[in-house]
Amino acid sequence: MLSFPLLKQNIKSNYVILLAFLGILLSGMLAALGLHTQGHTSAGFLATYFSEFTFFIVPSVFSIIMAGRLVARLVDRGTMAYYLATPNSRSRLLCTQAFTLLTYLILMFIFTSLLGVAGGLYQFVENCDITSFLLLNLGALCLHIFVSGFCFLASCTCRTAGKAWLFSGVIIAVFYIVHIASDMDERLEVLKYATFFSLFHTEYILRINVNILWMLPALIVAGWAMYFIGIKIFEKRDLPL
Template identity: 30%
Template structure:
């Protein structure tokens, strides 16, 4: 059910995109962590008070007193959600729908490789990319934090937080890949694969802006990822991680089933 040649080709085709996203995330993560200073937190909190709705929309809140709390507020509400999500959208579409749209899927299936093996292998390519990106972010966070604030970071809490981040992006990757398998036309694959996560995030942003639309958060899967709750070890936040992971497995399994029975007109 796994084709190493196809996997190798897929990984080889993703490294340039991974490098670009890694470079951007290195810049943002390093810059934001270096901004942490307990004595100057009041100044940063003033920006939150000046633009409360905007800052709340992207998950940034005032009052962080620890490095991990600061990272949770200024990294995990926007930057570490949006950039890996864009990677999953761009690369998830290339793995199946792009081949079908161009007709080159014929050459893939002409070889003695079953459809289930093709779909499963492409899933491992996407999962590898997402895992590598989250792992890289974790290493950068640890390196920068250790260099500047050796006694401030709770490493195990950070690892648990990034495990939750990985579960979230695997779920998003599952949505993108399912759409890639469901639609033969790349424009529909991208439209739904990008549209569903983007709409969910917009709803989440709106729900953060005030009590009038707060309940809208229950209409989006992003509410299952709670950085503050994970750091605090809350049962609900841990359960949210598990639900996202199970959801990712369900989506990937459904994608394999859909692709296996898909009429490709070949």
């Protein structure tokens, strides 16, 4: 149940942003490769490439920006009024926006998977741990389905794009700071269970621990739930149309 004219417009209006973020991820991979020369194992490359910057900050900023552009910004500019004047329901329009955001995220992680495999094979040849790289990438995608769902919910709820960007950015930043603090100070370790990061456990993923069988699906289900709630809230909102 999608609006294909709106989907086409989304691609036309936002492909430059996607390309810019893919360029940032490409530069991150090149930097990681530059730090690990021939003869090293791929473990250091994985650790560098999947730094906080690459696996969390870049995709999170992308989700914050795109979620705001796809919903709240359209309301801000009055564009949503134009779309609602067409034979499209609010739910159809919002499903199209959610589909756009999720598709862009999946493309981003397909891109990083291809980059990582190509870069790892080029640099490490026989000792490249492709399986670990792909598992980490899959786990990161699950994490960002959750993050994007939260950003989408904020965009559907807030009255302006600025408020949506601010609210989602601040909340995600607070969770990130709590996560970092709990890693740095043993006295704060219990706080890590108060954030969604507790469901993204790098060591469990690399060891293929049985816990990932519920942790990663939990991230996906929670993310989808927030997309659904956001759409339902938007359907009942009074809009300045």
